[in-house]
Amino acid sequence: MEPVSYSISVETTLALIKPDAVHKSEEIEDIIQRNGFNILERRTLLLTPEQCSDFYALHYGKLIFPGLTAYMSSGPIIALRLARDNAIAHWKSIIGPAKATESHPECLRAKYGTSELQNALHGSGSLLAAERELRFMFPYTVIEHVHTREFTIEYLSRHVNQTLMQGLVELCKHKPLNPCVWLADWLIKHNPNKPQISYGV
Template identity: 45%
Template sequence: MASGPIVAMVLSKENAIVEWRALIGPTNSLKAREEKPESIRARFGTDGQANAVHGSANPADARREVNFWFPNMIVDPVPTVEESNTYVTTYITPLLSKGLLELCKLKPENPIAWLGTWLLENNPNQPAATLK
């Protein structure tokens, strides 16, 4: 897989595998020159096997390869925009909206500190019992 020095890296974003593979082009550098002349493999690969760059083919391969090169790295899935929006809308927005409304009414001198304290005091996930 390597004929000289390499640089290993992990790319993380939504659709990272698909977008990276589009950027690097077809596996065979000769084919890449015909089909995607601006791709990395077309520009830097030398033939059908020495193609200059690797990209995982799918999420399972990516996880295996990341664990090989970076064994201590935590590999968590990146939430989709929809999952993130649902989480924020469900768990953050209701309480934060109440706090921001109160903040606007009171207009404290240090609004960030005030809001932080308000969120701590109004946290619906506070322990039901405290030790004294």
């Protein structure tokens, strides 16, 4: 039997709907979902200039920095935690580059943005950036990999189902008074991954 190749998990990334596009949030979120993303979390917030400075710390010292922090604190924004395979690259391709109006007229920044600064949407640039930015916008959320349905089915099929089915058959034969405890004990005793003890002669 050939080994099965499958993706272990999908990526998560941060999407921000910026102040100039919040009024189009329902339309944008519909586009997001039609592109195969799951919206795991959604949060509307109003950042202070200091919080914007912290979020965009990598841009500190650039000419755009003062205007960027002022703009991002000028009104409510919507933070979204998105998930799908290859989420970071896919979201970046959909929103397009910062200067998107002429070079990528089909992208979301061209459609909803009004300038290079007020470009409607933000997307994390890398896995490390996504983790940092998600923790910033969703500080009480545990950021972890989201397993695909295919991975879950494959994992259960390979490592759980056979032993569990044997245990359930035995459970039906014995009909114990406390079936959950009985099944737990049976699974511990019949764990196929339990270390084998060998006694020396």
